[in-house]
Amino acid sequence: MSKLNIAVQKTGRLSQKSIDLLRECGINFPNGDQKLKTTADNFPVELLFLRDDDIPQYVEQGVADIGILGENEVVEKERNVKIIERLGFASCRLSLAIPKDETYEGLTYFQDKRIATSYPRILANYFNKKNISVEIEEIGGSVEIAPGIGLANAIFDIVSTGSTLQMNGLKEVERVMNSEAVIISSACLRSDKQTILNKLLFRMSAVRNASANKYILLNAPNESIPQIIKVLPGVKSPTILPLASSGWSSIHSVVKEDRFWEVIDQLKEFGAQGILVIPIQKMII
Numbered sequence: 001m002s003k004l005n006i007a008v009q010k011t012g013r014l015s016q017k018s019i020d021l022l023r024e025c026g027i028n029f030p031n032g033d034q035k036l037k038t039t040a041d042n043f044p045v046e047l048l049f050l051r052d053d054d055i056p057q058y059v060e061q062g063v064a065d066i067g068i069l070g071e072n073e074v075v076e077k078e079r080n081v082k083i084i085e086r087l088g089f090a091s092c093r094l095s096l097a098i099p100k101d102e103t104y105e106g107l108t109y110f111q112d113k114r115i116a117t118s119y120p121r122i123l124a125n126y127f128n129k130k131n132i133s134v135e136i137e138e139i140g141g142s143v144e145i146a147p148g149i150g151l152a153n154a155i156f157d158i159v160s161t162g163s164t165l166q167m168n169g170l171k172e173v174e175r176v177m178n179s180e181a182v183i184i185s186s187a188c189l190r191s192d193k194q195t196i197l198n199k200l201l202f203r204m205s206a207v208r209n210a211s212a213n214k215y216i217l218l219n220a221p222n223e224s225i226p227q228i229i230k231v232l233p234g235v236k237s238p239t240i241l242p243l244a245s246s247g248w249s250s251i252h253s254v255v256k257e258d259r260f261w262e263v264i265d266q267l268k269e270f271g272a273q274g275i276l277v278i279p280i281q282k283m284i285i
Contacts, residue, residue, distance in 0.1 A: 002190070003039070004044060004045045004066065004197055006047050006066055006068065007055045007058050007063075007066070007067035008055075008068050009051070010049040010050055012052060014069060017181065018181070019047075021068075021087070022040075024207045026043070027203075036050075037049070050064075052073050056077040056081055056184065057077065059079070059081045059184050060079040060187075062186055066084070066197060069184070070090060070092070070181060071083070071180055071181075072092075072179040074182060075177070075179075078121060081185065083183070084197075085201060086182050087183065089180065090179075092178075093175050093178050093179065094122060094179060096156050096173055097156075097172050098154045098173055099169060099171075100170060100171040101169075107174065108132070110154065111134070113134055113152075113153040114137055115134050115137065115152055116138075116151055116154075116155045116156070117136060117137070117138065117139070117155060118141065123136055123156045124136060126176050137152050143157040144157065144165065144167075144170060147168075205285075206282045209280075210280040210281055213257060213280055213283060214254070215253075215280050216253055216263075216275065216277050216278075217278070218272045218275040218276070219243060219249070219273045220271060221248055222247050224271050224272070225240065227270050228270050231266045231267065232263065234254050238251050239253070240252075
């Protein structure tokens with residue numbers, strides 16, 4: 001039987017989140033942190049644990065069918081692969097940073113400056129479009145230390161919270177691109193493997209829908225039901241059940257996580273009581 005080969009980071013910030021996502025999709029893997037390859041027990045997929053900057057090459061060459069990695073690595077490597085899904089986690093940005101005591105008045109600051117980075121292609125393309133000449137110093141890691149030891153005047157690197165920059169006496173001055181976890185695929189995927197991939201993407205969609213929504217139950221006076229339905233439309237429509245107490249009903253629905261508190265305030269205004277909110281494990285739409 002065909003298996004879908006999935007390349008994931010061996011280590012790093014995305015590695016565990018990728019594994020967790022697959023497990024939330026009901027896919028079981030044997031434990032074994034030192035393995036470079038492992039096969040699922042209950043779904044036709046095989047995991048390949050690779051360096052994140054190698055994943056685009058492995059997917060392009062067909063060694064792996066799909067890969068889970070940061071969008072920044074996809075853009076940097078410029079391989080013949082396509083982004084087929086954005087996963088909405090591991091968000092970060094690639095930014096330019098300079099010593100915190102320096103005065104910054106715009107991109108012309110970087111003219112003829114030396115910039116240390118692990119992403120030379122993204123950086124070169126950015127400054128070429130701005131018609132600014134810079135000297136790029138490519139280094140593999142610990143980019144933040146470069147200005148402090150005289151290797152570079154500035155850095156271009158991944159920023160999540162900015163705390164690492166502050167600890168190294170740097171300040172963020174320009175955001176070049178945003179990045180998040182994505183799934184990439186080779187340009188040509190066999191039909192049998194595409195079928196497996198479609199099933200996997202369906203499961204991932206159910207997991208993400210569940211995390212973005214809450215299941216809500218409440219009691220409300222019958223005269224308020226029309227107003228409540230307007231703010232709680234649910235997936236198709238709310239479930240409404242009569243209570244033993246005359247003139248009251250129980251309403252069951254789904255609410256978006258990002259609108260939760262706004263909706264709760266409105267429900268209270270309409271006389272809702274006994275509001276119960278429950279996490280959703282999976283949501284099939």
